[in-house]
Amino acid sequence: MIAGSKQPMAATTVRDLPRRRLGASLPLTWLGVAPFLLFALLFLILPTIQIVLGAFRTPDGSVTLANLQGLAVPNILNATWLSMKISLLTALLGCVAGLALAAAVTRGGLPPWLRDATLTFSGVASNFAGVPLAFAFIATLGRLGLMTVVLRDWFGVNIYATGFNLISFTGLALTYLYFQIPLMVLIITPALDGLKREWREAAECLGASGGQYWRMVALPVLWPSLLGTFALLFANAFGAVATAMALTGPSLSIMPIILFAQIRGDVLQDPHLGYALAFSMIVITGIANFIYIMLRSRAERWVK
Amino acid sequence: MKAAKIWSWFAFGLAVIYFFVPLIGTFEFSLRARRGVYSFDAYRSVLGDPQFVATFTYSVVLALFTIVFGVLIVTPTAFWVRLKLPQIRPMVEFITLLPLVIPPIIIVFGYIRLYNTASYLPLTGSAFGTNILLMFGYATLALPYMYRAVDTGLRTIDIRTLTEAAQSLGAGWTTVIGRLILPNVLVAILSGAFLTFAIVIGEYVLAALLNRPAFGPYMVWMGGNRAYEPAALAVIAFSITWACMAVIQLATRLSKHTRAQR
Numbered sequence: 001m002i003a004g005s006k007q008p009m010a011a012t013t014v015r016d017l018p019r020r021r022l023g024a025s026l027p028l029t030w031l032g033v034a035p036f037l038l039f040a041l042l043f044l045i046l047p048t049i050q051i052v053l054g055a056f057r058t059p060d061g062s063v064t065l066a067n068l069q070g071l072a073v074p075n076i077l078n079a080t081w082l083s084m085k086i087s088l089l090t091a092l093l094g095c096v097a098g099l100a101l102a103a104a105v106t107r108g109g110l111p112p113w114l115r116d117a118t119l120t121f122s123g124v125a126s127n128f129a130g131v132p133l134a135f136a137f138i139a140t141l142g143r144l145g146l147m148t149v150v151l152r153d154w155f156g157v158n159i160y161a162t163g164f165n166l167i168s169f170t171g172l173a174l175t176y177l178y179f180q181i182p183l184m185v186l187i188i189t190p191a192l193d194g195l196k197r198e199w200r201e202a203a204e205c206l207g208a209s210g211g212q213y214w215r216m217v218a219l220p221v222l223w224p225s226l227l228g229t230f231a232l233l234f235a236n237a238f239g240a241v242a243t244a245m246a247l248t249g250p251s252l253s254i255m256p257i258i259l260f261a262q263i264r265g266d267v268l269q270d271p272h273l274g275y276a277l278a279f280s281m282i283v284i285t286g287i288a289n290f291i292y293i294m295l296r297s298r299a300e301r302w303v304k
Numbered sequence: 305m306k307a308a309k310i311w312s313w314f315a316f317g318l319a320v321i322y323f324f325v326p327l328i329g330t331f332e333f334s335l336r337a338r339r340g341v342y343s344f345d346a347y348r349s350v351l352g353d354p355q356f357v358a359t360f361t362y363s364v365v366l367a368l369f370t371i372v373f374g375v376l377i378v379t380p381t382a383f384w385v386r387l388k389l390p391q392i393r394p395m396v397e398f399i400t401l402l403p404l405v406i407p408p409i410i411i412v413f414g415y416i417r418l419y420n421t422a423s424y425l426p427l428t429g430s431a432f433g434t435n436i437l438l439m440f441g442y443a444t445l446a447l448p449y450m451y452r453a454v455d456t457g458l459r460t461i462d463i464r465t466l467t468e469a470a471q472s473l474g475a476g477w478t479t480v481i482g483r484l485i486l487p488n489v490l491v492a493i494l495s496g497a498f499l500t501f502a503i504v505i506g507e508y509v510l511a512a513l514l515n516r517p518a519f520g521p522y523m524v525w526m527g528g529n530r531a532y533e534p535a536a537l538a539v540i541a542f543s544i545t546w547a548c549m550a551v552i553q554l555a556t557r558l559s560k561h562t563r564a565q566r
Binding site: 005029032033035036039041042043044047050051052054072097098104108111114118120121124128130133134135136137138139141144145178191210235239241242244256259264274278281285 | 380
């Protein structure tokens with residue numbers, strides 16, 4: 001990243017002079033960021049700590065692991081597994097499809113304006129997640145949706161007769177891909193731009209075919225970016241609530257929906273079980289994001 | 305090379321189908337409210353619904369407050385960190401990225417437990433307090449985008465020289481930030497502001513769990529109770545997102561223009 005490489009230099013020049021001068025009035029300097037730190041503390045950090053601590057406490061305040069053990073009941077385990085499955089599947093498909101699309105518009109010899117249009121659209125579509133997206137898929141692939149009707153009336157294919165149902169795991173995955181693929185395109189395009197033309201020419205000089213170039217040069221270089229983005233997409237799908245809520249209602253119990261119901265009405269009959277559930281969500285998305293950040297810094301070695 | 309090109313067009317074509325059919329489908333569906341003919345009845349019914357007007361206005365007002373608050377908290381911080389405290393930059397950046405790591409549902413869960421009526425700061429005790437809390441929540445969700453936008457804007461100007469010049473002319477900190485830094489990063493702030501707007505307008509989880517009458521929960525309610533109106537709402541929501549993004553694109557292009565002139 002350009003900003004990262006510039007930063008140490010800027011920091012030393014800035015530090016030289018004013019630091020000595022401001023040394024005595026250091027607390028005053030810190031006052032400048034006090035409102036921000038206070039805001040972050042009150043509305044970001046403390047609420048999260050509250051949940052984490054709550055996961056390890058009994059209602060009367062003593063420390064316990066019973067809440068986390070309490071998660072090992074069938075309906076929560078099923079929800080966790082379902083959430084994992086949907087996140088893994090849409091992250092994987094999102095990565096593959098996003099990479100294919102990004103490769104097509106950056107390296108496939110398509111007109112350059114298509115690349116800009118794709119990136120702009122991806123920027124917008126990656127923000128489409130939420131309630132309206134669910135409505136769009138109901139209007140398209142629901143029982144009376146445009147595609148369903150067109151396929152039935154024009155091609156004689158009744159997709160609902162073949163067992164397809166939008167209000168299901170498949171339907172939710174299909175909907176999630178609408179924001180997963182664009183996110184992949186947005187993140188992987190800079191990495192694809194980092195592939196130098198010389199590498200391809202060098203590979204061709206040595207007699208490599210297009211397939212061999214991708215398999216033996218491009219993919220190994222892209223590998224950290226791909227894995228990192230996979231982790232990011234995973235976390236992205238894992239934390240999504242609104243889309244699933246509006247599409248399937250409570251019929252598909254993924255983890256965030258159970259947590260939502262728990263916050264609303266204590267469906268787990270134990271407030272501290274809710275803390276434990278939230279804590280396990282933080283751990284899962286936290287690990288995924290950590291992997292993303294680690295791999296991104298590895299990937300940046302090549303994009304210089 | 306030829307095969308690669310055909311393959312690229314194929315991949316691109318599939319993407320176009322996947323991404324555009326739902327948009328067309330939504331629009332077509334929203335026109336079907338009257339039996340047999342296309343009409344704008346669903347839109348008329350939505351726009352005439354007092355609930356729509358109330359919730360939409362609520363979300364717009366909340367978005368505006370969130371933007372003002374976000375700008376007030378982010379701009380001085382980003383400025384100060386660049387000018388005086390570069391050593392805490394990694395920490396501040398880490399904090400601003402946290403809302404992308406912690407799912408919003410966790411954050412609002414924390415709010416409900418931390419600011420309930422039995423706490424030191426019983427924000428959820430009154431409607432006004434909950435509105436404030438919701439605004440803080442939205443400012444938190446928008447923090448990563450707002451901070452990155454403003455910080456990128458600050459990178460393009462020489463804040464040290466500008467600040468020293470202003471100070472040697474007798475300007476105080478308020479003047480420096482209000483009349484020097486803010487106007488210079490206005491374009492960056494605008495792009496952050498419109499992204500914030502797009503996020504707040506469609507947001508569901510925070511508003512639903514804090515029980516506020518915002519646009520997101522209204523949409524979900526409509527989804528469960530009406531047939532064609534949800535599609536009309538989706539078209540409206542998509543248009544707002546598109547409009548916001550278009551403004552951001554325009555603003556970015558304008559900023560490139562001014563930068564080239566310097």
